[in-house]
Amino acid sequence: MTTGLGGGDGGWRRLHPLSPLVRSGRGVLAVLALAGLSTSGLGGGSAGLHWYDIVLPVAVAVAAVVNWFVTRWKVDGATLRIETGLLRRDSRQLPIARIQAVDLVRPFLARMLGLAELRVRLAGSGDADGRLAYLTEPAAVALRARLLAAHHGLDPATPEPAEQIVTSVPVGRLVGSAAISTVAVAAVVMAVAVVIAVVSPAGLVVLAGSVVWWLVIGAMVIWRHVSTQYAFTVAASPDGVRIRRGLLGTVAETIPVQRVQAVRMIEPLLWRPFHWCRLEVDVAGHPGRDSAEGTHSVRKALLPVGSPEEARRLLRIALPDAWPEPTRPPRRARWKAPLSYHFLAAGHDGTLALAVTGRVRRHTTWVPLAKTQSVRLVQGPLQRRLGLATVHLDAAGRRAHAEFAERGQDEARSLVGDLAALSRHARKAAALSAPVATAGPAPGTTAPPPRDGDQAASVAPPVNAAQSEA
Amino acid sequence: MSPSPRLWRMRCAEVIASGGVLALAAGTAAGLTAGPGAAAAAVAVVIAGSLGALSFARNRFRSWAYTERDEDLIVERGVMIRRLSVVPYGRMQFVDVSAGPVDRMFRLATVKLHTAAAASDARIPGLEREEAARLRDRLAALGEAKAAGL
Numbered sequence: 001m002t003t004g005l006g007g008g009d010g011g012w013r014r015l016h017p018l019s020p021l022v023r024s025g026r027g028v029l030a031v032l033a034l035a036g037l038s039t040s041g042l043g044g045g046s047a048g049l050h051w052y053d054i055v056l057p058v059a060v061a062v063a064a065v066v067n068w069f070v071t072r073w074k075v076d077g078a079t080l081r082i083e084t085g086l087l088r089r090d091s092r093q094l095p096i097a098r099i100q101a102v103d104l105v106r107p108f109l110a111r112m113l114g115l116a117e118l119r120v121r122l123a124g125s126g127d128a129d130g131r132l133a134y135l136t137e138p139a140a141v142a143l144r145a146r147l148l149a150a151h152h153g154l155d156p157a158t159p160e161p162a163e164q165i166v167t168s169v170p171v172g173r174l175v176g177s178a179a180i181s182t183v184a185v186a187a188v189v190m191a192v193a194v195v196i197a198v199v200s201p202a203g204l205v206v207l208a209g210s211v212v213w214w215l216v217i218g219a220m221v222i223w224r225h226v227s228t229q230y231a232f233t234v235a236a237s238p239d240g241v242r243i244r245r246g247l248l249g250t251v252a253e254t255i256p257v258q259r260v261q262a263v264r265m266i267e268p269l270l271w272r273p274f275h276w277c278r279l280e281v282d283v284a285g286h287p288g289r290d291s292a293e294g295t296h297s298v299r300k301a302l303l304p305v306g307s308p309e310e311a312r313r314l315l316r317i318a319l320p321d322a323w324p325e326p327t328r329p330p331r332r333a334r335w336k337a338p339l340s341y342h343f344l345a346a347g348h349d350g351t352l353a354l355a356v357t358g359r360v361r362r363h364t365t366w367v368p369l370a371k372t373q374s375v376r377l378v379q380g381p382l383q384r385r386l387g388l389a390t391v392h393l394d395a396a397g398r399r400a401h402a403e404f405a406e407r408g409q410d411e412a413r414s415l416v417g418d419l420a421a422l423s424r425h426a427r428k429a430a431a432l433s434a435p436v437a438t439a440g441p442a443p444g445t446t447a448p449p450p451r452d453g454d455q456a457a458s459v460a461p462p463v464n465a466a467q468s469e470a
Numbered sequence: 471m472s473p474s475p476r477l478w479r480m481r482c483a484e485v486i487a488s489g490g491v492l493a494l495a496a497g498t499a500a501g502l503t504a505g506p507g508a509a510a511a512a513v514a515v516v517i518a519g520s521l522g523a524l525s526f527a528r529n530r531f532r533s534w535a536y537t538e539r540d541e542d543l544i545v546e547r548g549v550m551i552r553r554l555s556v557v558p559y560g561r562m563q564f565v566d567v568s569a570g571p572v573d574r575m576f577r578l579a580t581v582k583l584h585t586a587a588a589a590s591d592a593r594i595p596g597l598e599r600e601e602a603a604r605l606r607d608r609l610a611a612l613g614e615a616k617a618a619g620l
Contacts, residue, residue: 284586373561374590377554384552396586420556424541427560427618 020064104252163237177305279303333406355402370430477596489520560616
């Protein structure tokens with residue numbers, strides 16, 4: 001499939017020849033448009049095309065072509081190797097077993113040309129580390145299937161397993177949810193405007209002038225949200241949860257279920273009349289451009305807006321084990337956390353911890369105990385006086401943690417010991433059933449335990465079934 | 471286990487040195503502008519402040535404690551806000567040993583454990599150099615032996 005892309009020695013392959021066009025495309029087009037504008041005299045009178053108008057786009061284009069020329073990649077057994085760089089050769093080896101997520105990104109221009117970018121995320125890897133931009137779409141899809149099959153310890157030639165669509169977000173609901181969130185901001189702005197108008201009527205005139213800008217900004221925010229989350233579809237497949245979204249440019253993400261570090265459900269105040277909620281998953285990886293040291297989590301929307309029923313179905317896939325029953329903190333915690341006491345609750349069992357926090361909107365966080373990085377107990381002066389303490393269960397990432405807020409002091413003490421011990425057992429159990437450890441098509445090893453009488457069982461397909469049939 | 475007693479001596483030296491400089495500056499300034507009585511008062515205030523800082527540093531020093539268990543490391547600290555961290559060896563990403571100029575004068579070092587979670591804090595200050603090296607090697611060995619994937 002990818003053999004047509006040239007570069008034959010030792011299985012090395014090149015990116016698609018049109019990649020430089022797409023990579024530099026947007027910038028070059030913008031500069032050319034600007035240059036054209038100034039040439040035609042629309043840009044303010046200084047007519048004539050100067051040499052420096054040309055230099056930048058040409059330099060960008062040449063850099064993109066050179067980059068394409070020196071970049072090559074291949075799948076070498078259990079690693080994906082990418083070599084790039086003209087002066088400073090940069091050779092990356094991405095161990096397939098450590099993959100955290102695979103994304104297929106298609107910006108608008110690439111989509112028009114039938115190209116796609118493959119992004120492989122490893123824990124702690126830089127944003128640009130596992131990028132292959134661009135491949136032809138079939139080649140990218142085939143490579144993704146190959147990487148994910150190898151990741152699960154299957155024969156790399158295994159075709160991409162079939163998927164079952166779990167849910168998709170209707171456009172109306174998406175636009176509505178974004179609009180409601182924006183309305184909240186608008187209401188605050190309006191309140192400020194009223195205050196200003198009362199204080200000084202002259203200020204109102206200035207404010208009225210900026211109303212247009214506020215509307216434009218609001219519309220842009222909504223547009224941005226809608227265009228990136230448009231046609232949001234979540235599908236379950238044996239190699240992970242697949243997410244597809246996007247209006248002009250599309251993104252297809254695949255998250256192996258066992259790589260989920262934490263799941264969060266957020267219920268904003270204004271969405272409550274519609275019983276909507278948002279689901280996010282934390283995957284170890286890199287958050288983007290602000291590159292600090294260490295491993296951070298990538299937060300991915302699992303569901304931008306959905307009903308509780310849809311959320312429950314998705315949660316069953318991301319967290320196949322039974323859920324613990326949360327308990328409330330003691331009543332005296334009301335003195336310490338008067339604004340959030342109404343939501344506070346937490347609970348755990350042998351495999352999963354669940355914590356509810358939040359003041360205005362309710363945050364529910366699930367952390368699989370096998371993914372716990374550390375357990376912390378924090379007790380402030382006021383908490384000590386009330387005999388309370390907060391236990392944090394940290395997952396990989398910056399803010400991914402379940403907070404057992406304001407528990408009784410003695411309970412918190414024993415909770416720390418329990419959680420540490422349970423995490424240890426969960427970790428060992430997970431290590432035993434890890435797909436890499438079993439190394440081979442052993443059907444059912446990674447399958448979630450069957451739960452009878454549960455409608456989600458029809459959604460979570462038996463893992464590896466598709467492969468063993470193939 | 472707890473940090474070396476030398477950490478307490480180091481804190482004392484820090485407080486005394488900064489308190490002395492501050493007392494000298496405050497005394498000189500007050501003496502030049504408002505006479506010797508004010509100078510004595512200023513010095514007394516600075517000394518009282520330093521004593522307060524010393525007692526706080528004493529409590530803080532005493533609050534540090536760490537325990538090496540079979541599977542995890544427990545670090546306790548804090549006077550006002552009590553904190554206790556349990557970090558499994560298998561979750562360790564890397565170990566940091568650092569020593570600033572003052573630390574080096576007292577032959578001390580700080581050992582810090584990093585996990586993939588930004589929030590986990592397992593830092594042990596004021597370890598004697600040999601103890602820091604021993605702890606670092608032990609943690610590294612245990613981390614490798616018990617390593618767990620993400």
